[in-house]
Amino acid sequence: MARSRNSTSTRRGHILIQQDICKGCGLCISVCPQQVIGFSDTLNEKGYYPAEFIDPVDADAPNPCTGCAFCAIICPDVAIEVYRG
Numbered sequence: 029m030a031r032s033r034n035s036t037s038t039r040r041g042h043i044l045i046q047q048d049i050c051k052g053c054g055l056c057i058s059v060c061p062q063q064v065i066g067f068s069d070t071l072n073e074k075g076y077y078p079a080e081f082i083d084p085v086d087a088d089a090p091n092p093c094t095g096c097a098f099c100a101i102i103c104p105d106v107a108i109e110v111y112r113g
């Protein structure tokens with residue numbers, strides 16, 4: 029079934045990173061098969077450049093995050109929550 033371009037139903041998964049917990053180790057970035065995690069250019073309260081989710085620039089573009097949760101599983105500080113659907 030065709031999906032509306034304005035619908036958020038194209039989003040398969042997304043993550044929330046608690047940036048004040050993140051220590052910027054980069055493990056989540058290294059395991060993400062879709063390469064949708066990068067480093068923020070803003071320091072967090074701990075003095076690290078935390079990881080951040082890279083949302084598509086075009087809000088109508090399909091989100092490449094699959095919700096696989098590799099990032100959350102590998103995070104040593106449990107700073108990532110994964111949402112599907």
Ligand code: SF4
Nearest residue numbers: 060093094096097099
């Ligand atoms: S859930 Fe999977 S695809 Fe989505 S950001 Fe994490 S590792 Fe990448």
Ligand code: SF4
Nearest residue numbers: 050051053054056103
């Ligand atoms: S694995 Fe966790 S602590 Fe390391 S950069 Fe990613 S969110 Fe931050």
